[in-house]
Amino acid sequence: MTLKTLFDRARSGDTAAEEEMFAYLRARFTFIAKRRVREGDAEDIAHEACMTVLDRYRALAPDTEFEAWAYRVLRNKIGNYLRHGAVRRRYDASPDAPDSLGKGRATDPDTVLTLVECLRRLVRTHPRYARVLNLHHHGYDSEEICRRLEISRSNLYSMLSRARALLTECIFGTGDDK
């Protein structure tokens, strides 16, 4: 069931739809927040954002885009969290801070081996993908990467999509049971 459908049903008084909408949003809010803050705080932020959405969604104007509004709620929560200085100092020093990817989290060797093997296969036919990764590792942003590869931003993202499709096919296979 789509978010729009859940929202419409919840607004009309369907409590089951409201609970499902809460769970739906919480999973996504947590995922988005984890990219900016540490995992434990991300869950708290996601929960707070969901509570705010549930408190206020019935009062939304009819022409309001619910997804856009819900996303703004989350962004504001994240922004408030990051602006809170004491919390920032705490999480910056944390071993599982989001800017230290790979630290404090165990890496499954099989996952790494599979990824590396599939990456080796992929770059034989898509060397640009490896160049993008390498340039990104060296700190170049997408604008600079596009300039060096002499491609547009849309072409860059299209190329990444194709490479990702091949990579996932290699890693997970073509079946949909994985």
Place this chain on the structure above:
Amino acid sequence: MSERCIDTETGNLLHGYELGLLTDDETGRFEEHLLSCEYCFAELKRFEEQSRLLQSPAVVGVERIASEVEAAVDESLGERLKRWLWPETPILYRPALLLVIILLLLYPAYLGLFRQDARLAVRPVAELSLLPTRSSGAEAPVVGAGQPVVIEFVCYDSQPGQPYRVRILDERGEVVYGIDEYRGFDKYETGRLLLGADRLRPGAYRLVVDDFLTKPPRLLHEYAFQIAP
């Protein structure tokens, strides 16, 4: 799970989002899209561990592969050729390698492959431009012996493709060269003959053109020239 993205243009940003390549605006647009697109959210969850590894330089294998490919792509054709011709070897071996290369280059010359065939050597070619004897009061053109000669002769009223009998006669009237069905006249009524260096000895000659189609062949034009010693 939905089988396709609900907005493919925004969904195209997925891998850029996973790698952290999007601008702030693009990130906001994609994250908002995640709230309503089950397909993209499911894809992100499925590939979450791998995308984390791809962003992490701590995964040495990924960075090494990327660096190898980067080096291979950046290496120019000239550098590759140089690397192929002059591989990395200990410095002591390089004079020997250089000697081998020189010997390989000189071997064809040793076999005589570059020796010029005298028969194929380019020689200067003399040219003779002839006009019918009756219409020209000038002296007969002269060309030196011992070299190939191109004889160009104008034959008024000739037709391209039509056969004519062309003969060269010496001072005694003997035929020293002849073509019974010469069809080489062009639209400018000009014919050409190429004779080898040893074809004509020094002396006076006449080139005669007959209309081959009449019986007996009718003399059309006659030309005089000389081969000087």
